[in-house]
Amino acid sequence: MGARKIYLDNNATTPCDPRVVDAMVPYFFEHHGNAASRNHPFGWEAEEAVDYAREQVAKLLGADEKEIIFTSGATESDNLAIKGVFDMYSRKGNHIITVKTEHKAVLDTCNKLEKHGAEVTYLNVQPDGLIDLAELEAAIKPNTILVSVMWANNETGVIQPMKEIGQICEKHGVLFFSDATQAVGKIKTHPREVGVHIMAFTAHKMYGPKGVGALYVSRKSPRVKVTAQMDGGGHERGMRSGTLNVPGIVGLGKAAEIAMQEMEQDAARLSRLRDKLEQGFKEMEEIYINGNVEHRMPHVTNISFKHVEGEGLMMTFNQEIALSSGSACTSASLEPSYVLVALGLGDDLAHSSLRFSLGRFTTEADVDYALEAVKKGVNHMRDLSPIWEMYKEGVDLTKIEWAEH
Amino acid sequence: MAYSNKVLEHFQNPRNVGTLDKSKKNVGTGLVGAPECGDVMRLQIEVDEATGVIQDAKFKTFGCGSAIASSSLATEWLKGKSVEDAMKIDNMDIVEELALPPVKIHCSVLAEDAIKAAIADYKQKNGVEVASEATA
Numbered sequence: 001m002g003a004r005k006i007y008l009d010n011n012a013t014t015p016c017d018p019r020v021v022d023a024m025v026p027y028f029f030e031h032h033g034n035a036a037s038r039n040h041p042f043g044w045e046a047e048e049a050v051d052y053a054r055e056q057v058a059k060l061l062g063a064d065e066k067e068i069i070f071t072s073g074a075t076e077s078d079n080l081a082i083k084g085v086f087d088m089y090s091r092k093g094n095h096i097i098t099v100k101t102e103h104k105a106v107l108d109t110c111n112k113l114e115k116h117g118a119e120v121t122y123l124n125v126q127p128d129g130l131i132d133l134a135e136l137e138a139a140i141k142p143n144t145i146l147v148s149v150m151w152a153n154n155e156t157g158v159i160q161p162m163k164e165i166g167q168i169c170e171k172h173g174v175l176f177f178s179d180a181t182q183a184v185g186k187i188k189t190h191p192r193e194v195g196v197h198i199m200a201f202t203a204h205k206m207y208g209p210k211g212v213g214a215l216y217v218s219r220k221s222p223r224v225k226v227t228a229q230m231d232g233g234g235h236e237r238g239m240r241s242g243t244l245n246v247p248g249i250v251g252l253g254k255a256a257e258i259a260m261q262e263m264e265q266d267a268a269r270l271s272r273l274r275d276k277l278e279q280g281f282k283e284m285e286e287i288y289i290n291g292n293v294e295h296r297m298p299h300v301t302n303i304s305f306k307h308v309e310g311e312g313l314m315m316t317f318n319q320e321i322a323l324s325s326g327s328a329c330t331s332a333s334l335e336p337s338y339v340l341v342a343l344g345l346g347d348d349l350a351h352s353s354l355r356f357s358l359g360r361f362t363t364e365a366d367v368d369y370a371l372e373a374v375k376k377g378v379n380h381m382r383d384l385s386p387i388w389e390m391y392k393e394g395v396d397l398t399k400i401e402w403a404e405h
Numbered sequence: 406m407a408y409s410n411k412v413l414e415h416f417q418n419p420r421n422v423g424t425l426d427k428s429k430k431n432v433g434t435g436l437v438g439a440p441e442c443g444d445v446m447r448l449q450i451e452v453d454e455a456t457g458v459i460q461d462a463k464f465k466t467f468g469c470g471s472a473i474a475s476s477s478l479a480t481e482w483l484k485g486k487s488v489e490d491a492m493k494i495d496n497m498d499i500v501e502e503l504a505l506p507p508v509k510i511h512c513s514v515l516a517e518d519a520i521k522a523a524i525a526d527y528k529q530k531n532g533v534e535v536a537s538e539a540t541a
Contacts, residue, residue, distance in 0.1 A: 402439035
């Protein structure tokens, strides 16, 4: 089929918007100054550019620019938030509550803190991916210092009841942190509106460059502080040292500005395309949509094609179409997606899942082509699949004693 | 992770996909793996009872490209071999032929298991003693 390449993996990363790169370029060359150089125009220009970007980002969040700390990305922001709170509020307590479906940047950080005396509760989710609010409230104790819940899940797109969680945290005087990487720039994410006190996100999920992100840290009611995890110079109000990535930050600012202007129409267009894709697949047999379909990002669908393995399926079209799968074969650890397993899917459906995440540059033609190609791939793989044959013959697969290796 | 050309070739043109009549006395069926593991292979052999030579072999696999390639290759190798020679097929032969990376070696192991399971089933149906680890 030649050169055509269709990218439907925007949750993994997004291409830069050309307008973002245009804004960045001068800061690699003629305006290359260090924003901390106080004594000459190169430094002043760089500082001005950073300040402007800070305002652009703050605007997107409905926040004050003093509440934005620039980092190298969401993973660093997650680490700074969780470890930073743990260090800063250690006299208040050591208990953190988070959720089993969080990104590894949160889970691994919590794991690490457990070795340093933290007590962590990992909440389960319901089959649709949402947490149980009563369970959350019941888990809060006098020594709880932080609740960490992601705004939108990277694999399923499921959006948690943020306002309700915020209310519970407010009631019990606990800080609320959200890894909002998959939501910022795509749907409205105003932390103050929902009671989020600290929020992490990155540029490369919103058509900005990789290697730059930010952490929102509330300055007023409550005034939150996080202990720096990167020391050396006291940049970013002493919360994150290190020479600022000026071009990256300019890019993040521009991406935020564009998102503010175009987010709503992007979401409307993409949700229509996503629904078209989903409807197309629903015409097939043994198809399962994973995650709550109402409280979900507009551009994502995670679908299991029963009796077909994800990596094999992707091989039928991956020269032309980029997607992700929850199959063990696609992960470095050879474990199936822990998010899908937490939803109670069962490993076989986790192995059979594909994640479609559309983006600003996805066209309707892309979606139409992908729908046909994936359907064709599924049918081809089902022709090769012994368990599809058994299912068609009416064999109850749950009753088979598999000779596992 | 890039696939080897051989794996791609088998994946795009799998050999001997299909189903043999498992009720026939000279057909042996091996079903190995489990859906929860993301790998299920069904390998079948049809043996000429007079000569003990495998005349036909068919497979179906639920699994990744390397798993499909491994089982497809297995059926190719089985055809024309005696049952005894077929028992000697080792998973590392498959790894070498397909240039499987370390993370995919288990696919070749499953294919070897499938071969041995099919042979064990055939032998059992024909009243021949079966070594106990063949059906593990």
